[in-house]
Amino acid sequence: MSKPEVEFQEGPAPTELVIKDVIVGDGPEALAHGIVDVHYVGVEFETGEQFDSSWDRGQSANFPLDNLIAGWQQGIPGMKVGGRRQLTVPPELAYGPKGSGHRLSGKTLVFVIDLQGVG
Structure with missing residues (x-):
């Protein structure tokens, strides 16, 4: 797979987590509290501006789900x-309300995640 384009979403930002499968995989399933190996792109909902991308670093990211934001x-x-x-x-499921000390706090975020492997 190649780096995805994140489509701009019209309308107000959702107040709850929205999950949309773009491609359904056929490999092993990611489990809660497990380890995942992913490629991802993250953009701000309001502006569509990219703030992070493992694709741009040229390597996937591997980490325990428990160390990630609640939305993941x-x-x-x-x-x-x-x-x-x-x-x-x-x-609320990302970096908290505005003023929480993270540069992305108070923002709704959109991620496109490619699951490369599980551990």
Whole structure:
């Protein structure tokens, strides 16, 4: 797979996590509290501006789901290796309300995640 384009979403930002499978994988399934190997792109919902991309670094990211934002902890389990999933994550499940000390706090974020492997 190649780096995805994240489509701009019309309308107000959702207040709950939105999970959309772009490609359904056929490999092993990601489990809650498991380890995932992913490629991803993250953009701000309001502007569509990219703030992070493992693709741009040229390597996937491997980490325990428990170390990630709540939106990923809730949105990745059940995904299968080889799949691509879009998560639209409200601030409460990302970096908290505005003023929480993170540069992305208070923002709704959109991630397109390609699941490369599970551990």
